[in-house]
Amino acid sequence: MQIRIPILSLAIGLFSISVSAQQTYKNEPLILATTNRADIAFGNNWFLNRWRISPQIAHDTLNVKLYGKSERIAFRTDKDSISFDMKAGETKSFYVKMQNAEAAHTVISTSSYPWDKVDYAESKKRKDLRLYYESAKTTYLDSLKKEYPIDKLIKDDRNDMQRVISILNWTHHQWKHDGNNSPKKDDAISILNEAKAGARFPCFAYAIVLRDQLTAHGFKARTIYLKTKDAETRKNSPGHVATEVFLNDQKKWVFIDGQFNVMPTLDGKPLNAAEFQQALSNRYDQVVLASKDKVDKRDYVDFVYDYLYYFDTALDNRFIPAVERFKLDGKRSLMLVPIGAPNLQKITFWNSKVDYCIYTNSIKDFYAPPQ
Numbered sequence: 045m046q047i048r049i050p051i052l053s054l055a056i057g058l059f060s061i062s063v064s065a066q067q068t069y070k071n072e073p074l075i076l077a078t079t080n081r082a083d084i085a086f087g088n089n090w091f092l093n094r095w096r097i098s099p100q101i102a103h104d105t106l107n108v109k110l111y112g113k114s115e116r117i118a119f120r121t122d123k124d125s126i127s128f129d130m131k132a133g134e135t136k137s138f139y140v141k142m143q144n145a146e147a148a149h150t151v152i153s154t155s156s157y158p159w160d161k162v163d164y165a166e167s168k169k170r171k172d173l174r175l176y177y178e179s180a181k182t183t184y185l186d187s188l189k190k191e192y193p194i195d196k197l198i199k200d201d202r203n204d205m206q207r208v209i210s211i212l213n214w215t216h217h218q219w220k221h222d223g224n225n226s227p228k229k230d231d232a233i234s235i236l237n238e239a240k241a242g243a244r245f246p247c248f249a250y251a252i253v254l255r256d257q258l259t260a261h262g263f264k265a266r267t268i269y270l271k272t273k274d275a276e277t278r279k280n281s282p283g284h285v286a287t288e289v290f291l292n293d294q295k296k297w298v299f300i301d302g303q304f305n306v307m308p309t310l311d312g313k314p315l316n317a318a319e320f321q322q323a324l325s326n327r328y329d330q331v332v333l334a335s336k337d338k339v340d341k342r343d344y345v346d347f348v349y350d351y352l353y354y355f356d357t358a359l360d361n362r363f364i365p366a367v368e369r370f371k372l373d374g375k376r377s378l379m380l381v382p383i384g385a386p387n388l389q390k391i392t393f394w395n396s397k398v399d400y401c402i403y404t405n406s407i408k409d410f411y412a413p414p415q
Contacts, residue, residue, distance in 0.1 A: 069147050073138040077121035080142060085118040085127070089340050095119065099146040103137075106150070109157040111345060112329045117152055132156040159325035160273065160353065162382040164318060169406040173378070176360040176370055177264040177414045184231070184363055185260040192236055194257065204263070204291040205314055205334075208300065209307055211261065213336040215254045216305035219244050231363075232256035248285035250302025255287050255361075264290040264414040266361050268299070268317055269377075270351035275391050282393055284351040288316060290414050297411045304344055307334040316411055318380065321352035354388050355380045355410065356401055375402045380410040 067074040082095040084106070098104050108117060110132045118127035121140065128136045134154050139147040178185070189195075194214050201207040218236060222244035227235045232253040235245065251267040258265035268288045275282035286301045291314065298314040300307045308320045309332045315323055323331050324345060333339050356379040360369035369376065379401040381387055387403045390396065404410060 069139045069141070072149075073126055074147065075119070075121060075124035075126050075138060075140055077123050077140055077142045079122050081121075082140070083120040085116070085120070086342055087116055087340075089343060090120070095150075097121070097140050097142060097148045097150075099142070099148040101148070103149050103151050106152050108152060108154045110154050111157050111324075111342060115154075115342075117154075119150070128152065130154050157328075159328075160321070161325060162318075162321055162353070164380065164383060164407040165405045166407060168408045168412075169404050170372075170402070170409050172372060173402075173404075173409055173412070174359065174370055174372070175357075175378070175412055175414065176362050177266065178259050178362045180260055180262045182363060184233075185256070188233055188256055189260050191233060192257070194261070198261065204293045205298075205307075207261070208258065208263070208289055208291065208298065209334060209336060211257050212254060212300050212302060212307065213305055215250055215257060215302045216337070218253065219249075221250075221303055222246065246285075247301075247303045251285045251287045254300065254302040258287070258289050263292075266357050269356045270317065270348075271354040271356070271388060271391075272350045273353040273385070275354060275388055275393075277392055279393065282351075282391055284348065286317070288357070295413065301344075301348070304339060304347075305335050305337045306339050306344060308332075309334050317352060317355050318407060318410070321349075324349060324352070353382065353385075357410075359402075372402055375400055377401045378410060379403050380407070381405050 077097060080097045081093045082097055084091045084094045095106070110130070114129055114131045116127055116129050118125060126138055130136060130152065132154050135151060137149060137151040139149055141147045194211060197214055198207045198210045201210055219239040223246040225244055227238055227243070227245050227249050230252055235249050235253055239245065248267070255265040255267050266288055268286050270284045270286060272278055272282045286299060288297050288299055290297050297316040298307060299317040299320050308315045308323070310323045310327060310330055314334070331341065333341055333344060356377045358377055359372060360376070362369065377400050379388065381403050383405045388398050390398060
């Protein structure tokens with residue numbers, strides 16, 4: 045019987061698995077078991093006890109969406125294992141024999157993941173658009189650097205990309221993620237003080253700390269709010285929060301995710317959020333997640349891809365009172381909308397209206413270099 049695979053798998057490292065079974069039954073591979081539960085793996089990432097061996101079901105089928113051109117899919121019982129290197133559109137099958145029970149016919153059917161084809165306008169749409177960023181020289185940022193110094197961590201880094209990855213890694217390891225606990229205040233010092241006392245926080249806290257530490261060390265940075273294509277009606281959380289930073293030596297905005305400690309790259313070049321979505325959709329196999337940790341790409345894409353559709357960020361990222369921050373047409377944020385997609389107007393899950401954004405489908409509006 046097929047068991048639903050959760051979004052994020054339980055990784056238990058490399059495991060030696062057989063490429064083909066040693067026995068056959070009805071001219072197909074046969075593996076053995078003494079219990080009715082089996083583990084499933086995609087690549088080297090195992091999902092424990094995720095398949096029920098069910099002899100009573102004819103041709104019990106696992107349907108798999110493949111991200112890459114080919115992927116290894118494996119089954120492991122308490123007695124045996126089998127794996128296949130499969131391409132989209134292929135079907136493989138085998139039998140599992142549990143002691144005196146009838147052999148269970150198990151089928152793996154693969155298809156390509158339904159990537160969203162997203163496009164943006166290349167020309168600027170809003171001549172009145174302004175995006176403001178904080179400078180490194182403020183009393184607050186001086187305090188952040190004094191209370192939570194990281195200069196030693198980046199002193200040997202040779203370029204902006206390396207420095208950002210070091211700051212990203214430091215931020216990621218300040219606490220363990222907890223999606224159900226919010227910090228009392230929304231500044232890095234307060235969040236880090238609470239984390240030092242043992243508190244754990246969700247994605248947006250990583251994004252804030254990362255933004256503030258990057259800004260304190262001379263970068264222009266901002267939090268970026270990611271929302272799904274079906275954000276208006278989605279029954280579970282339709283959003284994720286990450287950070288973008290402008291690399292001065294590459295003159296481009298780059299997406300980084302503090303919760304997962306990743307910077308996506310393609311052909312060695314770091315990507316902004318929109319480029320990341322398009323790279324996954326068109327060249328998944330070539331996307332590399334730069335990180336000082338070992339991060340499983342399939343796991344992260346399982347989580348993040350749905351959120352890479354609508355992006356919004358504040359027009360004014362300065363540490364000044366909210367009433368003094370720049371607004372355009374009375375709105376405080378800018379949302380990037382794919383060509384042909386409707387402007388996001390509400391989010392039912394949060395019972396909220398999206399009445400704080402101006403909209404654009406121009407990549408040059410959203411990723412204008414900081415002034």
